[in-house]
Amino acid sequence: MKNGQLTIHEAHQLLKEKKISSVELTQQYLDRIKKVEPKVKALTTVTEELALKQAAQADATIAAGKASPLTGVPIAIKDVICTKGVRTTCSSKMLENFVPPYDAMVMEKLNAAGAVMVGKANMDEFAMGSSTENSAFFTTHNPWDLDRVPGGSSGGSAVAVAAGEAVCALGSDTGGSIRQPAGFCSVVGLKPTYGRVSRYGLVAFASSLDQIGPLTQDVADAALVMNVIAGHDKRDSTSVPQALPDYTKSLKTDLKGMKLGIPKEYYVEGIQKGVADVMKVAINKLEELGAKLDEVSLPHTPYALAVYYIIAPSEASANLSRYNGVKYGYSYKGNTMWESMEKTRENGFGPEVKRRIMLGTYALSAGYYDAWYLKAQKVRTLIRREFDAVFEKYDALITPTSPTVPFKIGERTDDPLAMYLSDVCTLPVNIAGVPGISIPAGFVDNLPVGMQIIGKHFSEETLFRVAYAYEQATEWHKRRAEV
Amino acid sequence: MKLTREEVLHIAQLARVALTEEEITRMQEQLSNLLEHFEVLQKVDTEGIPPTAQSVDLQSIMRADDVKPSLPADDVLANAPRREDDYFRVRAVLE
Numbered sequence: 001m002k003n004g005q006l007t008i009h010e011a012h013q014l015l016k017e018k019k020i021s022s023v024e025l026t027q028q029y030l031d032r033i034k035k036v037e038p039k040v041k042a043l044t045t046v047t048e049e050l051a052l053k054q055a056a057q058a059d060a061t062i063a064a065g066k067a068s069p070l071t072g073v074p075i076a077i078k079d080v081i082c083t084k085g086v087r088t089t090c091s092s093k094m095l096e097n098f099v100p101p102y103d104a105m106v107m108e109k110l111n112a113a114g115a116v117m118v119g120k121a122n123m124d125e126f127a128m129g130s131s132t133e134n135s136a137f138f139t140t141h142n143p144w145d146l147d148r149v150p151g152g153s154s155g156g157s158a159v160a161v162a163a164g165e166a167v168c169a170l171g172s173d174t175g176g177s178i179r180q181p182a183g184f185c186s187v188v189g190l191k192p193t194y195g196r197v198s199r200y201g202l203v204a205f206a207s208s209l210d211q212i213g214p215l216t217q218d219v220a221d222a223a224l225v226m227n228v229i230a231g232h233d234k235r236d237s238t239s240v241p242q243a244l245p246d247y248t249k250s251l252k253t254d255l256k257g258m259k260l261g262i263p264k265e266y267y268v269e270g271i272q273k274g275v276a277d278v279m280k281v282a283i284n285k286l287e288e289l290g291a292k293l294d295e296v297s298l299p300h301t302p303y304a305l306a307v308y309y310i311i312a313p314s315e316a317s318a319n320l321s322r323y324n325g326v327k328y329g330y331s332y333k334g335n336t337m338w339e340s341m342e343k344t345r346e347n348g349f350g351p352e353v354k355r356r357i358m359l360g361t362y363a364l365s366a367g368y369y370d371a372w373y374l375k376a377q378k379v380r381t382l383i384r385r386e387f388d389a390v391f392e393k394y395d396a397l398i399t400p401t402s403p404t405v406p407f408k409i410g411e412r413t414d415d416p417l418a419m420y421l422s423d424v425c426t427l428p429v430n431i432a433g434v435p436g437i438s439i440p441a442g443f444v445d446n447l448p449v450g451m452q453i454i455g456k457h458f459s460e461e462t463l464f465r466v467a468y469a470y471e472q473a474t475e476w477h478k479r480r481a482e483v
Numbered sequence: 484m485k486l487t488r489e490e491v492l493h494i495a496q497l498a499r500v501a502l503t504e505e506e507i508t509r510m511q512e513q514l515s516n517l518l519e520h521f522e523v524l525q526k527v528d529t530e531g532i533p534p535t536a537q538s539v540d541l542q543s544i545m546r547a548d549d550v551k552p553s554l555p556a557d558d559v560l561a562n563a564p565r566r567e568d569d570y571f572r573v574r575a576v577l578e
Contacts, residue, residue, distance in 0.1 A: 101558035195539040208537040237544040238537060306521040317498060324499070326573055331564030337574035338499070346501035354500055358491075358510055359517065361498040372521070377534030379527050384535055416513055417520060433538025457539070 005164040005480060008221040012069045015062055022062065022072030026055035026116050029074040033118065033165045036483045040141045042150075042159035043119040044079045044089055054116040061114050069224045071114035076160035076169040079120040080127050081212065082201040083107055086117075090203050091135035092125045094329045094348035104201020105236070106170060106212050106229045113228045118166050121156030125350045126320065127177055127205045129153050130422045133413055134352045141409070142184060143481035144447055148406040151181030151422075157215045158185040163483045168216045168225055172202055174209045175308050176402075176426025179438035182215055183401030183450020186440040186479065188222045188467070189215045191426075193458050194433035195240035197226075198233030206315035207238075209308075209430040218477045219439060219468040223247035226460065242458060250461035251468040255289040258466065259394045261296035266399040266425050269302075274444030275400050282441045282451050282470070283398060289469050296394065298386045303379050304428040309420060310363050310376035311431075316353075317360030323348060355416065380431050387432040391456035396466050399425050401438040401450030429454055437463045440476035484518040486511050 006014070006025075014020045030048055037043060051074065058072030079089050082100035084107070089095045103111065110117070124134035132140040132155030142150040143163040150159045154171030158181035161169050171178040173191035182189025190213045197212045204210065214225035227248065232241040262283065267276060287293055325331030325344035332347055334340035349357070363372035390397065402422055412419040429436040434457055441451035451470070455462045471477050491511045495502050502510065553559075556569045565572035 098562055101554050101561065193539075194537070195541070234546060238539060238541060240539055240541060300527070303524060303527055306524045309517065310521060310524075321499075325564055326571055328562035328564075334574070337576055340574050341499050342501035345499055346503075349500070351506075354502075354506070355510065355513060357498050357500060358494050359514060362486075362490075362494045362514065362518075365494065365497060371525075374534055375524050375527075375529065377536060378529035378532045379524055380535040381532050382527070382529070384538060417517060431538075 005217065006167060007217050008069060008073055008167055008224050011073050011167055012067070015072045016067050022055040022058040022116060023052060025072065026051050026074050026118065029118055029166060036163050036165060039146060039483055040143055040159050040163045041138050042122055042140050042156040042163065042165055043076065044091060044122050044137060044156070045087060045120040047086055047117055047119055050086065051116050051118045058114045058116060068113050070110065070228055072116060073167050074116045074118045075110065076119050076121045076157055076166035077107070077117055078123055078154050078157045078169070078171045080123060080172050080203045081106060081170060082203065083117065083120065086120065088120065088203065090126050091123045091137055092348065092350065092353070093136045094323050096330065098328055102201065105198035105233045107201065109228050119160070121154070121160050121169060123156055124153035125353050126203070127153040127172055127174055128316070128352050128356055130176070130180060130419050131412065132156060133409065134350055136350050139409055142406050143483045144186065145406065147408055148447070149184070149409055151184035151406065153177040154215065155181045158182050158187055158189065161187045161215050161217060162481050168214060168221055170212055170229070171215050172210055172212050173430065174206050174312060175430050176423040178213045178215060179401050179426050179436055179450065179452060180423055182438040184406040184448060186448035186476065187215055187217060188219055188437065188439050189213065190222050190226065190437045190460070190463070191429060191435060192226065192230065192460060193435045195238050196230050196435070196458065196460065198236040198239045200233050200235040204319040206312040207319060208315060209312060219464060219471050220248065220251055222437070223251060223464050245461055247460060247464055250464040252465050253469050253472050255286060255291035255466060255469050258291045260286060260291045260293045260466070261390055261394040261397045262293055263296050263298045263301065263397050263399060265298055265301035270421060270424070271400065271403040272405065274405065275403060275449050278442035278444065278449040279400050279451065285473060286398065286470060289473055296390050296397070298390060300379065300382045300386055301428055304383060304431055305420060305424055307376045307379050307383065307431055308427040309359070310372050311380065313356040313360030314363045314373050315360070317357045317364065320353070320357055383428055384432040387434055387456070395455070395462050396459070397454040399452045399454065401425060401452040405444050405447035405449060425452060433457060435460050435463055437467050439467045439471055442476055484515055484522055486515045486518070
């Protein structure tokens with residue numbers, strides 16, 4: 001516990017033993033937000049009044065002896081998740097004043113569990129980006145080096161946790177948007193299996209790839225959040241009706257009998273030497289813990305970037321057609337209907353969102369659909385089959401979360417392809433729909449490196465076991481950024 | 484793979500996004516670069532491979548057609564840029 005930061009399990013213990021009240025704890029976090037927010041700029045909205053009200057309710061629940069692990073615990077929510085009565089901006093001018101009339105399913109669950117929302121977290125506009133530099137409002141800064149990006153798109157969520165503005169956070173991950181910022185900020189970030197967490201109330205980016213997941217200070221906390229937010233929801237037709245385990249039962253400290261694969265394609269092109277060195281040490285540690293490791297090959301990995309940047313923009317171009325200034329959001333008052341719509345979209349969307357809408361519209365347009373979109377969907381099948389095949393022999397795969405340490409703010413903004421390459425290790429996971437977790441694995445010159453663990457569909461328990469065993473055998477998760 | 488100015492304008496029209504002169508030039512350059520990179524996909528043999536639209540094997544999820552209350556009209560229309568009674572007000576579609 002540094003900077004007064006508590007994990008969920010530590011906070012829960014103190015709250016249950018009445019050593020601190022949720023109102024006191026929440027006030028501590030609100031004070032910390034006031035102190036560090038000018039430096040890190042992780043939050044689009046601070047919900048002080050609501051937080052203190054929820055904390056008072058949580059204290060009543062705790063007094064009645066009905067506290068569950070998240071009761072009274074301050075949490076930050078990525079601003080792409082609908083929160084009833086609290087503006088949900090997607091860090092876009094388009095939704096700057098949008099106040100959802102309903103809660104996302106994950107919010108219903110968090111509210112029922114008595115969690116305390118302290119704020120909405122900044123992000124790349126509509127979750128499109130890898131640095132939060134695409135936020136229409138401001139760029140979030142990495143607490144390990146304020147001149148560097150925190151990653152993205154869930155950069156605000158990762159920083160809120162890393163800088164101690166919240167005990168934990170929710171993010172969303174379409175191509176790495178939870179794992180990459182988690183890696184860049186030295187926190188834990190899980191992208192669950194597609195269909196494990198309901199997308200009801202998650203503002204849609206690419207519907208076949210999007211998942212909500214936790215960003216936390218350690219692996220046990222990620223398991224505790226998943227115990228609350230996962231599960232079937234009839235309102236999301238891609239939500240899978242599969243029994244929900246108690247994820248905390250998978251937290252074991254040895255890896256005896258586990259077979260882990262090291263996919264060689266993730267350790268070549270563009271990987272920084274410092275990151276490769278950290279991974280070597282981490283892999284040795286996994287072996288010491290009893291795992292058997294082999295090099296494996298997933299030969300279609302190099303095509304994942306192209307597959308992703310055709311499929312995701314295509315789905316986005318369809319999903320974002322709803323922003324036309326009629327039902328909600330920014331609206332330009334033109335002289336004709338078409339002028340109103342075109343100007344609404346010109347003024348309301350930032351450059352990256354426009355670029356992806358254009359790319360997707362092109363890939364889906366008459367004459368190009370088969371060559372681009374359909375082709376990408378077929379290669380998607382090959383990538384998925386490759387994962388299926390490797391998971392017949394291996395329990396999980398070990399890769400870096402990102403090929404580099406956090407880059408400097410502004411370094412990649414003029415080159416979309418360079419920005420896209422920072423997700424090269426995380427994109428294949430969304431394409432296949434499998435789960436992936438990023439955990440702190442070390443540092444290069446005091447800049448964090450994340451290790452990604454990938455498993456087959458619905459193998460979150462395996463990921464938690466590998467992640468927990470590694471975490472408990474190392475000290476990385478105890479280091480905190482000094483802000 | 485080089486997109487022409489006309490192609491960029493055509494896509495922008497399909498997407499209903501107005502673009503400034505500067506944006507048209509930048510889009511032309513950036514989209515061309517990206518598509519050139521993505522052409523690598525054409526090298527992959529996908530003969531006989533079915534497309535994947537989503538990664539979980541669920542099909543045609545059905546539910547009972549139960550009548551349930553919807554959100555109150557005032558809540559839904561609270562975010563409407565223009566409202567008239569319980570309707571969204573739009574620009575004239577036909578002049």
